[in-house]
Amino acid sequence: MTIQACLFDxxxxxxxxxKYHYIAWKELANELGFDFTETDNERLKGVSRMASLDILLEIGGLTFDDEKKQQLATRKNDRYVEYITRMQADEVLPGAKDFLTELRAAGIQTALGSASKNAPTILERVGLTPYFDAIIxxxxxxxxxxxxxxxLKGAEALGVKxxxxxxxxxxxAGVEAxxxxxxxCVGIGSPLVLAKANLVVDGLHQMNVALLRKSFSQTT
Structure with missing residues (x-):
């Protein structure tokens, strides 16, 4: 294959x-009268906001109607947004900015593909908006x-197959997508969890254009 674009979660x-999602959920749980641990938080990974709230309420043994649940979900999200709007450039994960810079220098387009509606805010806060050709x-x-x-929308926005x-x-779920x-797909994290990925690394600090091309130039 000819690598023309890289898309990032x-x-x-x-x-x-x-960590900010966890803090916001924990604070909400404490307000409702129960604790929410990091172990509990593992159940929320990759889960939508409302489904996460249902899990949280299950842990607390609480039941609310849909209107109240919407209020609670909004309260949690407002608090999360407060945290991310205070993010700084030093919160970019190791190697991310360097790799994005190298990709652009090599003529490889970049796009962000995130389910978060707050993604543009986060990129702006950490100074990475100019490093992406498209944000989905x-x-x-x-x-x-x-x-x-x-x-698919990211590829379309870049004009790349x-x-x-x-x-x-x-x-x-992202690897499967x-x-x-x-x-x-390059998985970032555990090879056991991301076994379906074509390549797995600990983080973007382990990536460079040479490795990218070596890993995928011979695949079909």
Missing amino acids: LDGVIVDTA DGNSTSKAKPDPEVF PANCVVFEDAE ALAGGMK
């Missing part, structure tokens, strides 16, 4: 905002990963 690949977020998609919609794209993902879209 945001959380866990470019930045780590998971939760405001422009309707289907969650493992549906490939977000990555899916077969010429490599996706960088840290979640199993990339493959379902006809793209290659």
Whole structure:
């Protein structure tokens, strides 16, 4: 394949905002009268906001009507947004900015493919907006990963065929979305969790254009 574009998930690949989700959920749980641990939080990974709230309420043994649940979900999200609007450039994960810079120098386009509706805010706060040719977020998609919609829209925005794209993902559902879209995928994290990815590394600090081309130039 000829690599013409790289598409990136945001959380866990470019930045780590998971800690802010956890803090916001924990504060909500404490307000409702129960604790929410990091172990509990593992159940929320890759889960939508409302489904996450249902899990949280299950843990607390609480039941509310839909209107109240919407209020609680909004309260959690407002608090999360407060945290991310204070993010700084030093919260970019190791190697991310260097790799993005190298890709652009090599003429390889870049796009962000994230379910987060707050992705543009986060990129702006950490100073990475200029490093992406296209940003596809939760405001422009309707289907969650493992549906490939977000990555297919990214490829379309760049004018690149899916077969010429490599996706960088840290979640199993994201890897499945990339493959379902006809793209290659680099997993960021555990080889056990991301076994379906074509290549798995610890983080973008281990990536460079030479490795990218070596890994995928002979694949079909």
